[in-house]
Amino acid sequence: MNASSIVTIALTDPGEGLTEAEILEIKVAVGDRLEINHPVVEVETAKSAVELPSHVAGTVVEILVAVGEEVPVGAPLMRVDTTGGAVPSPAPAAAGEADPSAAELSAQATEQAAEQAEGQAEQPAAAGEGEGAPAAQEPKNLVGYGERATGTRRRRRRAQPAQPAAExxxxxxxxxxxxxxxxxxxxxxxxxxxxxxxxxxxxxxxxxxxxxxxxxxxxxxxxxxxxxxxxxxxxxxxxxxxxxxxxxxxxxxxxxxxxxxxxxxxxIRSVRKRTAEAMVASAFTAPHVTVFNEIDMTGVTRIVSQLRASREWADVKVSPLAVIAKALLVAIRRNPEVNASWDEDAQEIVYKHYVNLGIAAATPRGLIVPNLKDAHLMTLRELAEGIGELARTARAGRTSLRDTRDGTITITNYGVFDIDSGTPILNPGESAILGVGAIKEKPWVVDGRIEPRQVATLSLSFDHRLIDGALGAELLRDVSAVLEDPSLGLVWG
Structure with a gap:
């Protein structure tokens, strides 16, 4: 095998600013034939699971990582023979010599990845130099794992359970x-x-x-x-x-x-690690203020019921969240100063003429906040479809990095957990976040009479550098007004 034909596929930066990722799945095996853009590994980044494609065509000759590893950006993942030559067989082990265990091989791959991250460009040549050595002098490694390196990177180790004979x-x-x-x-x-x-x-x-x-x-x-x-x-x-x-x-x-x-x-890793870093940065950078308002949501629940019964909306999953999103967008239109960000480096307040509406989604990996781009231009139906798609994609771990960037204002719905109220923390770089509590039947005064109504509590947290108490109260008041009387959306929107 010609050393010059061996190409190393490395972990590229799946998104801006990422330094590491966890290997979720290796999608190829030693000996597999690759084409350009063929997925080779699936990694978990700070936001989602991402498939990384091959940038070359050839035959996989060595896999340098294992499922479950956290590897730095730039670390080699596998080696590919671009000539498509045969894959070498591993040297037989000497008599009485035990094969390396899976745990040892995993440690070898991790240590090798750490050492090779800095000298990636030199690796193909170095690999080629060792091919002519006698088999007796070569370390006994399985195909798909590199030689044991002398790197000093520390990795988390876990105890291996006893292996039953039947497994x-x-x-x-x-x-x-x-x-x-x-x-x-x-x-x-x-x-x-x-x-x-x-x-x-x-x-x-x-x-x-x-x-x-x-x-x-x-x-x-x-x-x-x-x-x-x-x-x-x-x-x-x-x-x-x-x-x-x-x-x-x-x-x-x-x-x-x-x-x-x-x-x-x-x-602590992946999504939860990044979420913690972002929340700490937000809490200690932006001065938070939260205001609350309990409102009558009977009109919203009535509209949702009507839409669910309509044939025209039969293919759309309608929830109160879509109506709440529309009400928030109408209120932002009436109070455009709330749609801003604080640029510390430039010492400027940036007022934005668009709304990328974030929807907080709880997933098995942790909290994800994708956003609907240009939500201010969407109809109610488009909002409902967009929110449903964001939720499905987030739960499947397929949220793209583009969908998590450049958000302006977020909605978090803790009502789905039957929670009445809370004080949400701002998504970093955003000016406000609207929290929505559970909608519950409660006694309510209507025209001097007590009637059972569908009631919920809204909470609005905002960056007090950008939004003062009066402006924050006006935004929440307008959101509440549209939700209590949805016809105002036609007048104000």
């Missing part, structure tokens, strides 16, 4: 699992290469994933309701197993989790 460890370069099983593993934060497969021909089954979760926590498996929510599987023996030990269920296990009888430690 087998799945090689990470050929994991067999159906798409629903892969999705379940991703939602639960389980790396497929850590799962002990019991299905036909080493296929990972749904129960295998749940068993892996059980081993990670030392608790009963969790059941998945298919909609992003998780609940403990009911079992009459559960109290006997758990005893007085209180098990956490908030953070689902994934690579790097360690657990004992009293604590479970979960590495």
């Amino acid at each position: 087998q460890q799945v090689p990470i370069d050929r994991i067999l699992a159906k798409p629903p099983v892969r999705k379940l593993a991703r939602d639960l934060g389980i790396a497929l290469h850590d799962v002990l497969a019991t299905g036909p021909e080493g296929t990972v089954t749904r129960q295998d994933v749940l068993n892996a979760q059980q081993r990670a926590y030392g608790a009963e498996p969790a059941a998945h309701d298919g909609a992003g929510a998780y609940f403990p599987e009911e079992s009459p023996q559960a109290p006997e197993h758990l005893g007085d030990v209180m098990k956490t269920t908030r953070d689902q296990p994934f690579s790097g989790v360690t657990s004992d009888e009293r604590t479970t430690r979960v590495p």
Whole structure:
């Protein structure tokens, strides 16, 4: 194999400013033939799961990373022979010499990625120099993993569970699992290469994933309701197993989790890590002020019911959130000064003549805030369709980086969790965020009479550098007015 024909595919920056990403899935195996733009790995960035394509055509000769690793931008992912030559076979192990374990190979790949990140351009030549060496002098490595490097990068290590005789460890370069099983593993934060497969021909089954979760926590498996929510599987023996030990269920296990009888430690990474950084920066940069208003939402619920019953809206998922979004856009039109950002470097206030409306979405990976571009130009139907699409894409982990950038004002709907009110934190770089509480039937005074009405509490947090108390109150008042009397939207909009 000519060294000059070997090309290294590296982790490119999937988005502006990202420095690392976690390997979710390796989509090719050693020996596979690649074409240009063929997806080779799926990585989890700060916002979503992204497929990275190959920029060359050829045959995969070596895979340098493993599922579950966090690798820096610029680190090599795999090597490709662009001549399409045959893939070399691994040198046989000496008598009595044990093959390296999956954990050792994973550590080798991680250390090699760290060392090669700085000298990526020199790697193909160096790889070619070693090909002519006698087989006896070469380290015994499986094809798809590089030689053990001397890098000093520290990585999180986890204890490997004992492997039952009836189960087998799945090689990470050929994991067999159906798409629903892969999705379940991703939602639960389980790396497929850590799962002990019991299905036909080493296929990972749904129960295998749940068993892996059980081993990670030392608790009963969790059941998945298919909609992003998780609940403990009911079992009459559960109290006997758990005893007085209180098990956490908030953070689902994934690579790097360690657990004992009293604590479970979960590495902070990916979406949750970036969300925490952004929220801390927002809380300590922008002075937050929050105002509240309890309003009658009966008119909104009536409109939503009418639209759901209409044949023209049969293919659109209509919710009160779309009407609330329209009311907020009408109110911004009446108070355009709220649609601004603070430019600290230029010492300027930037007033924006467009609204990119953010919709906060809770996903298994954490909080995602994609936004509808130019939402101020959309009809109610377009808002409903756009919000539905953003939510589906976020839950699937497919939110694009473009959809998370350049937001202006956000809506967060904690009413879906049956919460009445809250004080939302601004999305970094934005001027305001509208929180929407649960809509509940309550007694309400109407024309001097007490009647049952659909009531909700709105909360508006805003950057006090940009919006003073009077302007913030006017914005919330106008949003409330349109929601209580939707006909005002025709007059003001």
